[in-house]
Amino acid sequence: MSFDKNDKKNKHIVDWFRNKSAVIYEPASMNRTSIKKMLIVYGLNMDKIYVPETFVDAKDFIANEKPDIVFTRDDNKGEKGLDLLDLHIETIPNRLNTGFFLVSEDNSPSISAVVLDTEVDGILTLPFTGASLEKIIKLGLKKKYKPNPYNKMIEEAKGKMVQGDVEGALQILKSASDMNKTPVLSNCYIAKILISNNDEKEAEEMLLENLNQNTKHYLSLKELAKLYKHQSRFKDQYDMTSRILDEYAMNPEKIPDLTKLSIQNEKYEDIWNYAKVFSTIKTPSLKITQFISAGLAICGRFMVKTSRPDEGKKAILKSAKMAHGKFEILKSLAESLLLIGDKEGASKLLNDHANENTDEIALEVFQFEIFARESLTPQTLERGRKLLNSEFKAPEIYQILIEKLISGNMKIGIIEEMVDSAKKDFPDLSDQFQQLLEKAQSNAA
Amino acid sequence: MFKLISELLRLKDFEQVKHAIVLKNDTSGTEIMNYKQITIGEIKLTGICLAVPPKSFGANHNLTLYIYKAPLNKETLKKIKNKNFKGSLQLIGKIKEIENEEETQYIEVEFTQFDPQNWKSFYNDYTHAQDTIQDYIEAGEAE
Numbered sequence: 001m002s003f004d005k006n007d008k009k010n011k012h013i014v015d016w017f018r019n020k021s022a023v024i025y026e027p028a029s030m031n032r033t034s035i036k037k038m039l040i041v042y043g044l045n046m047d048k049i050y051v052p053e054t055f056v057d058a059k060d061f062i063a064n065e066k067p068d069i070v071f072t073r074d075d076n077k078g079e080k081g082l083d084l085l086d087l088h089i090e091t092i093p094n095r096l097n098t099g100f101f102l103v104s105e106d107n108s109p110s111i112s113a114v115v116l117d118t119e120v121d122g123i124l125t126l127p128f129t130g131a132s133l134e135k136i137i138k139l140g141l142k143k144k145y146k147p148n149p150y151n152k153m154i155e156e157a158k159g160k161m162v163q164g165d166v167e168g169a170l171q172i173l174k175s176a177s178d179m180n181k182t183p184v185l186s187n188c189y190i191a192k193i194l195i196s197n198n199d200e201k202e203a204e205e206m207l208l209e210n211l212n213q214n215t216k217h218y219l220s221l222k223e224l225a226k227l228y229k230h231q232s233r234f235k236d237q238y239d240m241t242s243r244i245l246d247e248y249a250m251n252p253e254k255i256p257d258l259t260k261l262s263i264q265n266e267k268y269e270d271i272w273n274y275a276k277v278f279s280t281i282k283t284p285s286l287k288i289t290q291f292i293s294a295g296l297a298i299c300g301r302f303m304v305k306t307s308r309p310d311e312g313k314k315a316i317l318k319s320a321k322m323a324h325g326k327f328e329i330l331k332s333l334a335e336s337l338l339l340i341g342d343k344e345g346a347s348k349l350l351n352d353h354a355n356e357n358t359d360e361i362a363l364e365v366f367q368f369e370i371f372a373r374e375s376l377t378p379q380t381l382e383r384g385r386k387l388l389n390s391e392f393k394a395p396e397i398y399q400i401l402i403e404k405l406i407s408g409n410m411k412i413g414i415i416e417e418m419v420d421s422a423k424k425d426f427p428d429l430s431d432q433f434q435q436l437l438e439k440a441q442s443n444a445a
Numbered sequence: 446m447f448k449l450i451s452e453l454l455r456l457k458d459f460e461q462v463k464h465a466i467v468l469k470n471d472t473s474g475t476e477i478m479n480y481k482q483i484t485i486g487e488i489k490l491t492g493i494c495l496a497v498p499p500k501s502f503g504a505n506h507n508l509t510l511y512i513y514k515a516p517l518n519k520e521t522l523k524k525i526k527n528k529n530f531k532g533s534l535q536l537i538g539k540i541k542e543i544e545n546e547e548e549t550q551y552i553e554v555e556f557t558q559f560d561p562q563n564w565k566s567f568y569n570d571y572t573h574a575q576d577t578i579q580d581y582i583e584a585g586e587a588e
Binding site for chain 2 (some may be wrong): 028029030031034106107108109110111112115116122123124125126127128129130131132135136139182184185214216217218238241242245246247248249250252258261262267269270273274277280281282283284285288
């Protein structure tokens with residue numbers, strides 16, 4: 001290990017770590033050990049490093065013991081590291097004396113966006129080397145080891161914003177801006193406050209002035225794109241997004257939004273390009289794959305609606321392969337195929353691509369919904385009753401059945417009987433079923 | 446004016462650096478030929494930490510690792526099935542440490558026979574991936 005805590009040059013770093021505590025939530029025990037050892041090399045006391053067994057334990061520890069440093073997996077079987085970040089910020093709003101690191105299996109450059117877009121200080125990507133682990137701790141916290149007055153004030157202001165003291169934050173930020181020749185960062189946070197106070201024009205001017213001083217300032221570009229989205233200024237949002245992507249990697253979570261933005265701007269060539277580009281990535285991470293899948297789903301839907309069914313179907317099938325069984329994506333894809341009357345395609349897609357990750361009940365309900373749309377009332381009733389006698393009994397099945405009975409102009413007595421069963425099985429949703437009955441009764445009257 | 450957004454996306458921003466490993470326990474004679482059962486943790490200067498199925502190894506066992514660049518194509522998978530490991534980075538090592546959990550065994554392997562040049566190249570692939578991410582972060586945080 002090359003970091004030497006006895007070297008005088010590193011005194012300010014060791015001082016920062018002294019007396020601090022840490023929590024490490026990482027499922028692989030050897031990774032945990034390495035992270036622990038590295039924190040000790042940096043000056044943390046080994047008795048102040050807590051290793052929770054479960055996500056809930058990690059949350060409880062953060063809430064109650066307020067550890068200064070957190071290392072957590074970004075996604076551990078659905079448990080999200082960013083949820084721990086939100087909690088950590090809530091417990092320690094001023095981030096100057098904290099460190100928050102994600103451990104991620106995604107080592108593509110796009111993962112950098114998580115650090116730029118949040119209060120995460122660094123990401124340790126897997127597999128890792130000791131050199132990398134040392135580096136992310138050194139560089140991720142370098143602004144905090146010996147912060148200058150300007151950065152101290154910004155962190156203090158951000159802390160106040162988290163605590164709801166917007167006026168207090170604004171005062172500090174204005175002082176920070178006054179003391180700096182190019183106060184791009186403090187002005188960015190002032191602009192955020194102005195936007196929350198509905199002073200959007202002044203905020204926009206401030207952010208544009210920031211970009212005059214630094215054309216590539218990431219946060220200013222991002223805040224402007226966000227403002228334009230909020231104002232439905234889709235062309236300006238598109239242009240600002242272009243500027244961001246020209247310089248920086250895209251946060252993959254934005255893939256679906258990007259596709260929608262292109263549609264809003266009638267940049268249809270983007271749509272064909274996305275479908276091509278996304279499907280050529282050789283080693284996408286699971287997260288990227290799912291966002292690409294969602295983006296392809298939007299592409300596919302657009303293509304089928306604009307009379308390019310063959311290209312649309314290609315994008316849809318590609319999306320289904322990358323969806324990893326995620327129900328929401330499969331449903332959207334099936335609905336796109338139903339839009340062009342391809343019932344067989346929709347059914348095949350669901351059967352071929354649902355897997356152990358797919359919510360079984362949601363899938364069964366959706367397949368029943370499609371069946372009900374296409375079938376006569378007696379057949380729907382028969383299939384629905386079978387489902388209600390199985391492990392797939394769900395309030396949505398009752399909803400579909402009752403609506404079918406209503407649209408099929410069945411006798412009110414039959415509808416009342418179904419509603420009574422529904423209320424009995426799902427008493428918490430009685431009001432919802434009662435509303436359907438009242439609709440049927442007013443139709444009958 | 447501006448390019449199309451789709452033309453500004455850089456494929457390399459979404460590409461990961463990944464390798465797949467299969468291995469043989471030379472002491473017990475067992476083998477793990479399904480790369481999905483092996484996860485790489487820490488890469489050391491003369492060793493590697495792996496997560497493997499439970500009870501795969503005992504203390505001081507010897508093993509041979511075959512490391513491939515991911516994704517594996519059908520041809521490579523076929524070769525592996527036929528015990529042809531041509532094209533892989535091959536290393537021989539010994540179990541240095543073991544941690545046993547219910548569903549996973551974590552092992553630290555110390556190499557006894559390996560090509561330092563090839564190993565350095567593999568090691569550097571991953572420090573480079575991390576460095577690239579750090580560079581992107583620093584570019585975005587520049588004021």
